[in-house]
Amino acid sequence: MNVAICAYGAGNVRSVQLAFGRLGATAEIAEEAGAVRDADLAVLPGVGSAASAMAGLRSRGLDIALRERAAAGRPILGICLGLQLALDESEEDGGVAGLGLAPGRAVRLRDGRVPRIGWAPLEPGGETFWFAHSYAAETPAATATSEGLTAIVEHGSFTGVQFHPEKSGPAGARFLTRCLSRV
Amino acid sequence: MPLPRLIPCLDVAGGRVVKGVRFEELRDVGDPVELGAAYSDAGADELVFLDISATLESRAAAVQVAARVAEQVTIPFTFGGGIRSVDDACAVLEAGADKVSVNSAALARPELIEEIASALGSQAVVVAIDTENGRVRSHAATRDAARDTIAWAQECEARGAGELLVTSIDRDGTRNGYDLELLALLQAAVALPVIASGGAGNAAHVAAALGVADAALLASILHEQPSRLTSLRQELRDLGVPLRDAA
Numbered sequence: 001m002n003v004a005i006c007a008y009g010a011g012n013v014r015s016v017q018l019a020f021g022r023l024g025a026t027a028e029i030a031e032e033a034g035a036v037r038d039a040d041l042a043v044l045p046g047v048g049s050a051a052s053a054m055a056g057l058r059s060r061g062l063d064i065a066l067r068e069r070a071a072a073g074r075p076i077l078g079i080c081l082g083l084q085l086a087l088d089e090s091e092e093d094g095g096v097a098g099l100g101l102a103p104g105r106a107v108r109l110r111d112g113r114v115p116r117i118g119w120a121p122l123e124p125g126g127e128t129f130w131f132a133h134s135y136a137a138e139t140p141a142a143t144a145t146s147e148g149l150t151a152i153v154e155h156g157s158f159t160g161v162q163f164h165p166e167k168s169g170p171a172g173a174r175f176l177t178r179c180l181s182r183v
Numbered sequence: 184m185p186l187p188r189l190i191p192c193l194d195v196a197g198g199r200v201v202k203g204v205r206f207e208e209l210r211d212v213g214d215p216v217e218l219g220a221a222y223s224d225a226g227a228d229e230l231v232f233l234d235i236s237a238t239l240e241s242r243a244a245a246v247q248v249a250a251r252v253a254e255q256v257t258i259p260f261t262f263g264g265g266i267r268s269v270d271d272a273c274a275v276l277e278a279g280a281d282k283v284s285v286n287s288a289a290l291a292r293p294e295l296i297e298e299i300a301s302a303l304g305s306q307a308v309v310v311a312i313d314t315e316n317g318r319v320r321s322h323a324a325t326r327d328a329a330r331d332t333i334a335w336a337q338e339c340e341a342r343g344a345g346e347l348l349v350t351s352i353d354r355d356g357t358r359n360g361y362d363l364e365l366l367a368l369l370q371a372a373v374a375l376p377v378i379a380s381g382g383a384g385n386a387a388h389v390a391a392a393l394g395v396a397d398a399a400l401l402a403s404i405l406h407e408q409p410s411r412l413t414s415l416r417q418e419l420r421d422l423g424v425p426l427r428d429a430a
Contacts, residue, residue: 014279015253022257047276048304081304113376113397115306115345118185119228119427128427130259131185132281132306132345147184167259167281169223170430 001180004030004039006066006082008056012166016045016079019166023177033065041183042069045166046081050106050135051093053081063099070101073157075183083153083160084135092135102155104139109149119168120146127171129163136162186427188228188398189389189419190378191405191412193218195264196236198244202407212407216251221409223258226416226429230256231284231348231400234264235323241265246274253279261309272299276307284348286311287321290328290335293342300343308346309378310339314365315352324352332365333372340373347373348400350380356403358384361392370395386418393424 003020007013007029020027020043027043028035036042044066046053057063066086069076078086078101087098090106098106109116115134122129122144129151137150137160144152146163153160159179165172193200193215200218201209212218219230232252234245242265249262262275263284272283283303289295289310299308313324314332321328328335336347349369351362361382369377379392380400392399405411416426 012276012279012281014250014277015281018254018279019257047307048302112184114374115376116185117306117346117376118188118397120185128186132259134305164259164281167257169257172257 001025002039003027003041003043004035005043005045006036006062007031008060008062012047013045015166016043019176023180025180031060033061036062036065037068042076044078044082046085049093050084050090050096053085054096066099070156070158076158077179078160080133080162080164083137083162086158086160087137101158102139102141102153102160104137106135107138108135122146122151129168129171131163133162186425187393190229190231190398190400191222191227192231192233192400192402194235195232195248197241198248215248216255219252220255222412223256225409225412227258227412229258230260232262246278249275249278249280263311269298269302272303276303282307282309284309284311290321296339296342296344305343305345308344309348310344311348313350313352320352333368336369336373340375344375346376346378348378348380351382354382357382360388363391363395366395386415386422390419390422390424
């Protein structure tokens with residue numbers, strides 16, 4: 001199993017790489033479109049701001065590679081900001097056009113403590129994962145929520161998670177194992 | 184709201200976990216990776232590593248520690264101590280840490296908060312505030328920072344901080360309980376998550392803090408014993424505090 005982790009100057013790519021490595025996958029950090037296109041699974045991680053992340057993807061041609069993968073029905077996993085970038089748009093940084101891999105938009109959290117940081121269970125399922133975000137997806141493609149917020153998005157070959165499976169202990173490892181088993 | 188968090192804090196110097204009341208009396212109490220992994224197994228929600236020596240050599244060692252911790256620990260962790268620039272912050276995040284904690288450097292140059300938040304996101308920036316009698320202390324609480332605690336908390340939020348780690352210096356190490364009054368004031372003054380620190384002596388103290396803060400930092404109450412975290416979690420559950428199932 002060959003996993004390409006998109007590296008574009010935003011994100012904790014090493015933690016994601018280590019998490020897949022623990023599961024026996026060959027996870028490589030990919031800065032080139034070709035590697036992202038050809039992998040069995042492409043992972044779009046991300047922390048930081050939407051505008052600089054999109055610029056980082058574009059400057060490396062990774063936006064095109066990811067759209068091509070989605071059009072070809074090949075699996076992509078977006079994590080946190082990676083999920084938000086995959087939507088049509090984000091209201092962060094005054095409005096940023098996304099990759100359009102899944103319908104919807106990322107909107108600023110308005111209730112509770114922001115950033116929303118900590119462990120919270122998913123519905124359905126009840127497993128607890130670690131979240132750290134100030135924006136959340138508004139999308140018809142949500143397949144799981146956490147406290148009413150979008151937690152998992154599934155659209156075609158794209159899966160996006162608002163939580164960090166690579167930092168969610170045993171529950172996160174189980175989630176990533178399921179991702180790999182579907183590839 | 185996410186579940187209340189319990190966050191063991193490990194003091195690090197020269198790549199080792201140390202313990203000591205005075206700087207000269209530092210005692211080596213173990214390997215940061217081994218202790219961190221043991222706390223993770225015992226149900227810690229996050230970990231904080233604080234480089235208390237913060238010398239140049241120690242900072243290079245700190246990045247090594249972060250890299251080794253990331254290999255073994257699958258829960259989030261924060262690195263603090265000696266973070267003075269965006270480059271310092273990037274180095275520990277690239278090694279696998281999730282957040283950095285800044286204290287004196289942010290007091291000296293508050294723009295540092297904006298710079299790190301802009302490069303790495305607000306969720307990666309914890310501002311540690313040492314406070315005594317409503318005033319901020321700096322340089323390991325040895326100096327008056329000439330700032331009001333609530334006003335500084337609000338400025339941190341406005342500059343893009345993601346969390347506040349608030350240590351009540353007058354409570355630290357006393358084991359008489361957290362400063363609940365201050366924590367309640369802070370909860371009302373900012374919308375950021377607040378991590379309570381200083382004064383925990385028993386489970387009831389921690390439970391009370393989690394009523395007015397989002398997380399509790401655990402230091403001396405654990406005695407560097409991960410098994411104490413296991414028993415503390417059970418005591419907190421018995422007191423009705425909802426904690427995550429860490430299995």
